[in-house]
Amino acid sequence: MAKLFCPKCGSDADVFYDNVCKQCFIGNKTLFECPHVVYGRICPSCDSVFRKGRWQSGGKEEDIVISLVKENLEINGDAQRVELALTPKQLDYSRYRIHVEAKAEIKGAPIDAALDTELRISWETCDTCSRISGGYFVGIVQIRADKRLPTHDELTRCMSLAEEVAERSRGKGDRLAFIAKTEEIEGGVDMYVGSIKLGKQICRAVMDTFGGKFAESPKLVGQKNGVDLYRITYALRLPEFVRGDIISVDGAVVEVQSCAKHVSGIDLETGKRFLENFNNLMDVKKLTRREDAVSAVLVADEGKTIQVLDPLTYETITVKRPEFLSVEPGNEIQIVKTEKGIFVLP
Ligand SMILES: [Zn+2]
Ligand SMILES: [Zn+2]
Secondary structure, eight states: OOOOBOTTTOOBOSOOBTTBOHHHHHHTOOOEEOOSEEEEEEOTTTOOEEETTEEEOOOOHHHHHHHHHHHTOEEOTTEEEEEEEEEEEEEETTEEEEEEEEEEEETTEEEEEEEEEEEEEEEOOOHHHHHHHTTOOSEEEEEEETTBOOOHHHHHHHHHHHHHHHHHHHHTTOTTOOEEEEEEETTEEEEEESOHHHHHHHHHHHHHHHOOEEEEEEEEEEEETTEEEEEEEEEEEEOSOOTTEEEEETTEEEEEEEESSEEEEEETTTOOEEEEEGGGOSSEEEEEEGGGOEEEEEEEEOSSEEEEEOTTTOOEEEEEOOTTOOOOTTSEEEEEEETTEEEEOO
C-alpha cells in the first residue's frame, strides 16, 4: 500500500479531513470563544438573575454562574457532539474564575479546547424585591368565618396554604406572586398579595380545603400614567359549621362531616347519610359539638329504642335507636345532650 502524506504539511497521514491531515484541518479551527470577562446581575435577596432583558428566578449561585458563562460561549457552528465542562472557583464575593473545557467533533475530526474566563456579579435588588420592600400590593385576601370566629388551626392552615400557593406560582414564573404582609387581626387574617391572580388562587386553595365562599370587590385607589389603579379585596368566609358540629337542620339533627357548598354528615336520629345544598337549608342551627359528648351506659336495646343511663342524673332515658348502633347493653356509648333531646354519636 502506497504511503500517504498530507499535501499541506507533508507529514505522513492515513486519515484525511477536507484532503489534509487532522493537525492541518483542526489547526485553523476555533472550537469556541468566550469574552475574558462575563457580567451578571443577581438579586442578593432572592437569587433572581437578570437575563434576556428581565429578572427571572435563579437558583443556586454556582449554577447561575455556570449558566451565565454558558450563555456567553460562542461555539463553532460546525461542531457536533459538543461536551462542555465548566469549573467555577469563587475569587471573592462578586467574582468567579471559570475554567471551560470543551470536546467536540468537526466533520468527524475530534477537537478539544479550554480557556478561563471571569464572571463578575453585580448585586442588584430585583424588581420583585424592591416592590416588596416598598410595600407594594394589589390585593388583600381577608379570611373570616361565617357567623363565628375562625379557629387558630384554621388560620394557621390558611396562611401556610397561601404560602404554598405563592411559592408554586413563583416557581411557574409569576414573579409577583408574593405575600407582602400578613396581619392577624381580631376575627381573622389579612394577607396583602402582589398579584391579582395570587389572590384568587389563595381563595381557591383555602376553599378546596375548608369550603366556604369568597367575593371580590375592586376599589379605585388612584391613577398612574392616566390609568386607573385598583386594589382588590377578596373577602373569604369559612363555612359557618365545621366537622364535628352537631346542628339541627329542617327538623333533623346532623353531625357535620363537611360544610361548604353542601353540608354532609350523619343524621343522628336515623343514622342515614345527610347531604344537602347549604343554600337550600331553611332552618339551620348549631346545637353542640362532638367534643361536648359524654359517655353513658347503654342499659337496654329494645330494637326501635334504647335505654341510656344519664351520667348526670342517673335516670334512665329512652332514645330512638340509631341504625349505626353496634354496642351491646352494659357498655358505654357517646351521647350529646341538646335542646332537641339526647342523641347517640356513631
Ligand atoms: Zn497536514
Ligand atoms: Zn429579588
